[in-house]
Amino acid sequence: MSSERRVDHLVVDAVEGRFVVAGPDERLDLDPSGLVDLVARREADRPRWVWDTGGVYPHLLAAGVRVERAWDLRLARALLRRAAGVPADLRDPPPDAWDEGALQADDGLLPFDAAPPPSARQEHERQLRVLDASDRAGALRLLITAESAGALAAAEMRAAGLPWRREVHERLLAEALGARPAPGVRPPALEDLAGRIRAALAAPTLNPDSPVELTRALRRAGVQVDSTRAHELREVDHPVVEPLLAYKKLARLHTANGWHWMDAWVRDGRFRPEYVVGGVVTGRWSARGGGALQLPKQVRGAVVADEGWRLVVADAAQLEPRVLAGLAQDRAMAEAGRGRDLYDGIVASGAVATRAGAKVGMLGALYGATSGEGGRLVPRLAQRFPRALALVESAARQGERGEAVHTLLGRGTPPPGDAHRAAARAVVDLDADEAVLRRARALARDRGRFTRNFVVQGTAAEWALCWLADLRQRLWRLGDGAVERRPHLVYFLHDEVIVHTPASLADQVAEQVQAAAATAGRLLFDRFPVDFPLDVAVVERYSDA
DNA sequence: CCCAAAGGCCAC
DNA sequence: AAACGTGGCCTTTGGG
Numbered sequence: 001m002s003s004e005r006r007v008d009h010l011v012v013d014a015v016e017g018r019f020v021v022a023g024p025d026e027r028l029d030l031d032p033s034g035l036v037d038l039v040a041r042r043e044a045d046r047p048r049w050v051w052d053t054g055g056v057y058p059h060l061l062a063a064g065v066r067v068e069r070a071w072d073l074r075l076a077r078a079l080l081r082r083a084a085g086v087p088a089d090l091r092d093p094p095p096d097a098w099d100e101g102a103l104q105a106d107d108g109l110l111p112f113d114a115a116p117p118p119s120a121r122q123e124h125e126r127q128l129r130v131l132d133a134s135d136r137a138g139a140l141r142l143l144i145t146a147e148s149a150g151a152l153a154a155a156e157m158r159a160a161g162l163p164w165r166r167e168v169h170e171r172l173l174a175e176a177l178g179a180r181p182a183p184g185v186r187p188p189a190l191e192d193l194a195g196r197i198r199a200a201l202a203a204p205t206l207n208p209d210s211p212v213e214l215t216r217a218l219r220r221a222g223v224q225v226d227s228t229r230a231h232e233l234r235e236v237d238h239p240v241v242e243p244l245l246a247y248k249k250l251a252r253l254h255t256a257n258g259w260h261w262m263d264a265w266v267r268d269g270r271f272r273p274e275y276v277v278g279g280v281v282t283g284r285w286s287a288r289g290g291g292a293l294q295l296p297k298q299v300r301g302a303v304v305a306d307e308g309w310r311l312v313v314a315d316a317a318q319l320e321p322r323v324l325a326g327l328a329q330d331r332a333m334a335e336a337g338r339g340r341d342l343y344d345g346i347v348a349s350g351a352v353a354t355r356a357g358a359k360v361g362m363l364g365a366l367y368g369a370t371s372g373e374g375g376r377l378v379p380r381l382a383q384r385f386p387r388a389l390a391l392v393e394s395a396a397r398q399g400e401r402g403e404a405v406h407t408l409l410g411r412g413t414p415p416p417g418d419a420h421r422a423a424a425r426a427v428v429d430l431d432a433d434e435a436v437l438r439r440a441r442a443l444a445r446d447r448g449r450f451t452r453n454f455v456v457q458g459t460a461a462e463w464a465l466c467w468l469a470d471l472r473q474r475l476w477r478l479g480d481g482a483v484e485r486r487p488h489l490v491y492f493l494h495d496e497v498i499v500h501t502p503a504s505l506a507d508q509v510a511e512q513v514q515a516a517a518a519t520a521g522r523l524l525f526d527r528f529p530v531d532f533p534l535d536v537a538v539v540e541r542y543s544d545a
Numbered sequence: 546c547c548c549a550a551a552g553g554c555c556a557c
Numbered sequence: 558a559a560a561c562g563t564g565g566c567c568t569t570t571g572g573g
Contacts, residue, residue, distance in 0.1 A: 230553085
């Protein structure tokens with residue numbers, strides 16, 4: 001049975017600059033250009049390429065070769081290590097070169113007595129054996145194939161880049177900050193504001209970038225603050241507040257997304273961040289360099305489609321609460337979100353009075369709020385949506401006890417650290433003294449908030465992966481010819497995508513984005529009637545979405 | 546000189 | 558005093 005399943009698999013091993021490709025009854029040793037030719041040729045049969053996507057695929061994309069399906073050995077390995085339903089003795093293979101962050105032998109850093117790295121083929125076989133032994137094999141296969149498709153999409157998005165207009169960004173910076181200063185010098189607008197701040201606080205040498213100096217100067221001027229955070233300063237009535245808040249806003253723009261950022265990250269009209277698939281414990285993506293996952297709304301005006309092209313910007317509305325409704329099979333909550341804004345539906349249900357209350361209460365339930373407005377409203381939601389709230393409560397209790405929790409498709413939490421394990425024991429220890437107990441309870445609650453959020457954030461990440469994976473295939477089928485002429489993904493952020501498309505196909509892209517969301521909902525929740533509506537906009541610039 | 550922690554703010 | 562989850566990345570600060 002295993003061998004039958006592998007017929008359409010081609011395993012690619014990268015060994016010292018060469019590539020070994022192994023199929024059911026073939027084994028080829030290729031140089032890089034040989035690999036490009038082979039993949040281009042064999043892709044017609046739609047094989048599943050078994051490889052380390054990040055290490056191999058960028059080279060293929062650079063040569064204009066795109067593949068449809070993959071099995072990412074590194075991602076699958078990390079997933080299976082903590083997956084639901086995997087027998088304990090198969091959970092932890094000895095560390096080797098397939099582990100994240102593992103060091104290559106040619107760095108001279110591999111321990112001299114380490115076993116030689118197993119081949120990709122061996123690792124793949126091991127993974128299939130683990131799946132065969134798991135009672136959650138179906139869900140885990142879906143998760144691995146979706147995450148592997150995500151890895152393909154991540155490499156493709158980096159290759160394509162997010163369209164970025166340098167001149168628009170420069171104009172925006174000039175309007176906000178004034179002329180570009182020499183390196184290490186404040187731009188004119190910041191220098192002016194710094195002068196006003198110093199005058200208002202009678203502190204002629206103050207550096208407003210230093211929280212320590214700023215706190216001291218504020219206190220001397222009679223402003224009693226615990227921090228210099230904008231949120232706290234907004235509550236203060238003093239002439240320094242206005243220029244100081246303006247300074248903070250502009251200083252952030254200057255340091256995080258100013259001229260220096262543009263020079264470092266925008267090339268040939270594209271911003272090319274490096275996505276780290278599965279880089280977050282919950283399965284969300286992280287990113288390295290350029291702050292790709294925190295592009296401020298302030299600079300999104302510089303993201304502009306090419307001439308004759310459009311951006312289709314789509315985000316899932318209230319994704320996490322909807323995912324929770326599906327996870328918990330909470331029909332009342334699913335009903336609240338049917339055909340309307342979920343928070344409006346919660347108000348209509350009578351649970352809370354306002355949309356803002358519904359939102360803060362719902363987020364409070366997902367994050368484990370115990371105080372404030374969120375904490376106060378959670379019990380009201382629990383009354384109306386007992387199944388949904390019971391699910392997150394149960395995840396929190398499991399975490400407090402030091403247990404693992406899993407997402408719908410089986411991604412597991414990393415094991416608790418020593419402190420959390422000790423805390424879980426101390427909380428039930430009748431002899432523990434009061435101070436120890438208090439500290440232990442706080443730690444256990446920390447872990448509980450993590451596991452509470454993990455199940456929902458992680459399952460939402462799985463929905464988003466399925467959405468992205470299905471959309472990627474639909475977009476490919478929508479166009480023809482070279483990659484650069486077809487609609488393609490250019491950005492992904494947790495529950496949001498941007499597609500860059502020829503204007504003539506924009507409406508069809510918008511339809512496919514919707515269709516892919518429906519597919520993702522079915523893949524995760526089958527026939528359970530929970531909706532995943534999208535906000536979709538066809539625009540020329542991101543800031544207009 | 547490098548490095549890590551702290552404070553802060555951006556995104557979801 | 559802490560308080561509600563996941564991250565990245567900037568500057569300052571203080572240590573070696």
